[in-house]
Amino acid sequence: MSELALPQNISPAVAEQLKPHWTRHIGAAATALILVVLLGISYYPAEVNNWTLLYTDAGNMAEFIEDFLHPNFVDLEDIILKMIETIQIALWGTVLSIIFGIPAGLLCSNNIAPTWIVQPMRRLMDACRAINELVFAILFVAAVGLGPFAGVMALFVHNLGIIAKLFSEAVEAIDPRPVEGIAATGASRLQQIIFGVIPQVLPLWTSFSLYRFETLVRSATVLGIVGAGGIGFIFYESFRSFQYDRASAVIIVVVISVSIIDIISSQLRKRLI
Structure with missing residues (x-):
């Protein structure tokens, strides 16, 4: 049958x-x-x-872990200052990527821009996402020298690709009826975006931005390894000189700081969605 x-x-x-x-x-x-x-x-x-x-070298691992169980907080003030610098690097990287990510996200949206603009923009943002921020940090250290600015630029460029993708996906999921209603009044394309698109996606955009900030704080902790500022340099120097007790103190400060930021960010995101 x-x-x-x-x-x-x-x-x-x-x-x-x-x-x-x-x-x-x-x-x-x-x-x-x-x-x-x-x-x-x-x-x-x-x-x-x-x-x-994991078990044949268990003895070496036990000695290694034992050194980490006795953190040395003698340089706590320097560690905290570097952690603050790390957060500042992440903050600037996030803000810059949001500023440039808004127009980039709109230009990556099929319901906003024509295909001949959308496809090249998406490929450009793909390239930004494909290259890890640590690689960008190495490139910017070579270009602008050692210091936090190289870290800011590395996080900005990498995060721009991610923010643009998240923002464009939110734009493509909007209800088209408010935009059509505004267009029926004779509003320009820019006015349609400002009054019809942005109000619908703003809560999601804000939530995405907060999430990316807490992610960039974690990413920024390792940029100092290549000389791009932040607490990573202290950790790398401590580890390289076998000061595992000092490296343990750095890890504790990083974990506490990132956990606090994650908790605050999560609470803010819950209120927005």
């Missing part, structure tokens, strides 16, 4: 539910098989076979 024809206007979600169960099981099994094959192929290249070192 032939299968009954489905209505042409049926939604993809409903059509998926109407498929025979065995077809969905085959798809899930094929996906699982591909994942297992990929894991098997990458087992030796990723050196996962060295997991035995």
